[in-house]
Amino acid sequence: MTLPVPRDAVAALPSYVPGARGGGGPQPIKLSSNENPYPPLASVREAIAGAAASVNRYPDMFSRALTEALAARYGLPEGAVVTGAGSVSVLGHALQAFTEPSDQVIYAWRSFEAYPILTRLTGAETVEVPLADGGRHDLAAMVGAMTERTKVVLLCSPNNPTGPAIREEEFEAFMQGVPPTVLVILDEAYVEFVRDPLAVDGRNALTRHSNLLVARTFSKAYGLAGLRVGFALGDPEVVSAIRPCVTPFSLSGIAQVAALASLEAEGELFERVDAIVAERERILTALRTQGWNPPEAQGNFFWLEARDEASALASHLGAAAPPILVRPFGGEGVRINAGSPEENDRLIAALEAYPHRF
Numbered sequence: 001m002t003l004p005v006p007r008d009a010v011a012a013l014p015s016y017v018p019g020a021r022g023g024g025g026p027q028p029i030k031l032s033s034n035e036n037p038y039p040p041l042a043s044v045r046e047a048i049a050g051a052a053a054s055v056n057r058y059p060d061m062f063s064r065a066l067t068e069a070l071a072a073r074y075g076l077p078e079g080a081v082v083t084g085a086g087s088v089s090v091l092g093h094a095l096q097a098f099t100e101p102s103d104q105v106i107y108a109w110r111s112f113e114a115y116p117i118l119t120r121l122t123g124a125e126t127v128e129v130p131l132a133d134g135g136r137h138d139l140a141a142m143v144g145a146m147t148e149r150t151k152v153v154l155l156c157s158p159n160n161p162t163g164p165a166i167r168e169e170e171f172e173a174f175m176q177g178v179p180p181t182v183l184v185i186l187d188e189a190y191v192e193f194v195r196d197p198l199a200v201d202g203r204n205a206l207t208r209h210s211n212l213l214v215a216r217t218f219s220k221a222y223g224l225a226g227l228r229v230g231f232a233l234g235d236p237e238v239v240s241a242i243r244p245c246v247t248p249f250s251l252s253g254i255a256q257v258a259a260l261a262s263l264e265a266e267g268e269l270f271e272r273v274d275a276i277v278a279e280r281e282r283i284l285t286a287l288r289t290q291g292w293n294p295p296e297a298q299g300n301f302f303w304l305e306a307r308d309e310a311s312a313l314a315s316h317l318g319a320a321a322p323p324i325l326v327r328p329f330g331g332e333g334v335r336i337n338a339g340s341p342e343e344n345d346r347l348i349a350a351l352e353a354y355p356h357r358f
């Protein structure tokens with residue numbers, strides 16, 4: 001039987017590996033997807049329930065109320081904001097808007113696993129620049145990797161999965177080496193968890209660079225991963241090129257309303273972020289006392305560079321009772337996010353029982 005043949009780029013895509021979810025048996029401790037351990041606030045649940053009454057209607061295609069609220073929140077014109085069904089979608093739309101198959105897209109590696117997939121779907125060539133020591137972006141090497149074919153550079157701060165944030169000073173030095181015709185996308189999915197005072201803040205950097213696009217999400221700090229809301233901030237001309245690429249009506253009305261309610265409850269949500277950050281620091285301190293050597297962690301997760309033992313370490317944690325689910329990257333390391341205090345206690349105990357240290 002002869003069937004239509006998909007594009008070569010599609011056949012060659014690496015697959016996105018979601019964090020393990022666990023099967024039957026005891027309720028696992030899920031620390032594999034960098035999710036927020038807190039359930040939605042009552043005010044957010046009420047907004048979601050209220051919006052359920054009108055799902056027979058299409059949502060506002062332009063997410064006007066949310067766009068307006070985000071513009072006000074970040075002190076930008078509405079034209080500087082574009083929303084989408086998760087920041088992964090927004091990143092994909094930005095790549096679609098700016099890259100041709102003859103272009104190159106540079107990003108650090110290991111970094112967020114969506115980058116090679118989204119880039120190759122556009123047909124553009126991926127250029128992966130190895131991370132420096134400590135899981136940090138090697139920004140000088142990234143400038144060095146640029147050619148006249150480079151169209152987009154993706155930066156991830158804090159870097160998923162290794163943890164460090166990019167510092168403002170190194171970011172500004174990097175931008176000096178980037179021509180204004182190259183789009184720099186700063187993916188700040190975890191920016192609300194950053195406590196390094198020297199870290200770059202994408203919103204502030206926007207005032208200095210019109211070729212910068214900042215991607216943010218409601219999935220992590222705001223705890224809406226299951227509803228899919230992300231957005232990007234940038235120069236209105238850059239943003240206006242991305243808007244037509246957004247799949248019409250992909251950001252549901254329920255998601256729009258939940259994001260709005262979350263912005264209104266930001267104070268309460270950011271207290272939770274503070275608690276997650278405190279837990280992150282408590283875990284890291286405990287692990288360092290046990291002899292582990294995790295790199296600096298500025299997100300809601302940390303990295304253990306277990307290399308050849310990545311799978312063994314994940315299996316060890318998966319064999320705990322209840323099982324602890326983490327995200328191994330074979331041959332490289334294991335990414336683990338901070339959970340509730342009780343979950344983190346179990347994690348610390350299970351890691352103490354592992355025979356080796358990384």
Ligand SMILES: *Cc1c(COP(=O)(O)O)cnc(C)c1O
Pocket residue numbers: 034085086087088089112156160187189216217218219220225228229230
């Ligand atoms: C979680 C994450 C996102 C956000 O994804 P959503 O599509 O908004 O859920 C984006 N970038 C990185 C690096 C992430 O880890």
